[in-house]
Amino acid sequence: QRLQTDYIDLYYLHWPRTGRDMRPWMEGLETARQQGKIAAIGVSNFSVSQMQALAQVGQIDAYQLGYNLLWRFSERDVLPYCAEHHIAVVAYSALAHGILAGKYARQLDFVPADQRWTITLFKESVWPHVYETVDNFKTIARQGNYDLVHLALRWLLRRPAVKSVLVSAKNRTQLLANYAALTVDIPDAILDDLTVISDRAMQVIPDEGNPFGYHP
Template structure:
């Protein structure tokens, strides 16, 4: 495993983390086993992964509780815990976004309680609220940071203009965004901005939510309750075209003696400005395989061949 630093705060993290939306995320996936989910967190930590990523909306709240149970068995300096707030889920499973300072404070304190921690290493505003002031939202996180409840301030799922507003006082340390071979929207503007302003970039969805894992076929049918039904990558037409790209990527993966999933993660880590990636997973073998991506070195030729495909 390789390690890097969230530059503005000097926080060391593994370049490959573990995303826990399938650990207690019963509102996102069907038929999740909580004991298996906790074991995935243990496996990650026991294999030198230090960045564990969750959110209060996974479950909702249950992921933080399960992750927190596992963390109690590990030294506090062995992991960096990231979580997110700014969304509520009602009894019908419908979510709303709230960036009001008072709400973010209460959400952060509730997360601390569920996690059983004295402080959160990275606290993200999960989604921007249309019409709300991101400056005021970030100002509240600055107060939480001054009180020692969080160490680094993050924001997720933002456009460039929203990121600029949030970072108007230079207080954003980390931004978490979807980024993978099949979705490269952040490359033209957001990545360059983050490079200039020393903002760490954590990429989620590195395997395009399973497509770049290399095991899906055109016959794949997602469960009715699977949140990926709303993702453009899985829409009819898009999904089939993406699978065709994956078949070509498998040839490069074979050349590198690796899997297409690990090739996808290694490609992300080779992109200027990407600090870390957070693949998820539901099976121990799957996440152990993902961690091997840190050992892959892509040449200029490899990157050119991948570019031609994607």
């Protein structure tokens, strides 16, 4: 009623619970779809085996996952599965918690209680590699007179599996910068250079399941 609509365009199942059968939830969403209350069903942060289980009782239309130049583990299994089953991919954490906006110094100064310490890319053993990688991205940006945010978002938008990208903005300036990434012209050769740098980083960044290291 508050949204002034009688149906939901896309309804997500977020964060599957370890050891819990999610098929009853999927069955409920399929019932809602048949009743016209839901147009499409999505899942977020599910593994391939978890999606296969849901596919026994319903149709997954969209998959939302953390995906960016510093976090590409889904390319091994999840993205191929989505492509094979015609599941639209929606990428969150497109700028890797602001890292790909170049906002952090070499020496992180978070207070001890800051939740960012639990994020894989900020961990003490990982951050030096991440910082060096972003510094290399910055070099490409400077050489071509590009905005680092534009490079990161255009790279993501060019990935064949990605249908939509989620980005946040704290103010109008950030909003306009994000929007400009849709129209800026960046040659494929530049984006390929980013991929090469990213490939090297992915050899040392540990796969903890998702960018947050969160396993409910």
